[in-house]
Amino acid sequence: MATPKTAPQAPGRQRRTEMKRAAILDAAEELFVSEGFDVVSVDAIAARAEVSKRTVYDHFGDKRALFHGVLERSGEVLLRTIRAAIDEELTEDRDLREALHAFAQRVTTETFPSSVYVNFRRLHSQTSRLPEELDDEPERSLQERFLRYAEAGDLRVPNPRRAVQHFIALTMRLALDVIDETPDIASKPEELHDLIADGVDTFLRAYS
Incomplete structure (x- = not known):
């Protein structure tokens, strides 16, 4: 309809x-x-x-259009949250290792536990596809920031998309997997801190 x-x-x-x-x-x-x-x-x-x-x-x-409206609204809130974290943490006047760690730590400890993100994941699990802007926008925003670091000589990113995928996999996605497998780790921030720090160091060894 x-x-x-x-x-x-x-x-x-x-x-x-x-x-x-x-x-x-x-x-x-x-x-x-x-x-x-x-x-x-x-x-x-x-x-x-x-x-x-x-x-x-x-x-x-119809109900399916309503479902996608709910998913889009939830996703847009998350996009604004992630863009704010990029703009506020990945600044050009900050030490690169510190900036990358602060960004990944913020997403992991503030965004992942939020009700908005929890609901978004539950909604996403009920559909095989996300609207394109929700699926690609966070990575595109990170790609743009990584290219700025490359122009400044702080990173080597011949393939920006792949660099972003590696960064996410080594930090936030790994942290999310650990949180899913061990829910009480959220009460041990030092363990998540160390996990993200290791991921950032591994990323920088490959890209700086």
């Missing part, structure tokens, strides 16, 4: 429309995360959002 086009609205009505849309997304996220896409019905989402079923369809067209 295609999402119908809507005519321009007066400010008050537009605000109410936006509030209903947000309520639907909030309700859908809670139910998709807790019960799963296949189990949750549009009726249940409408009831949780305190809107009519027709209103859900008017805003999103």
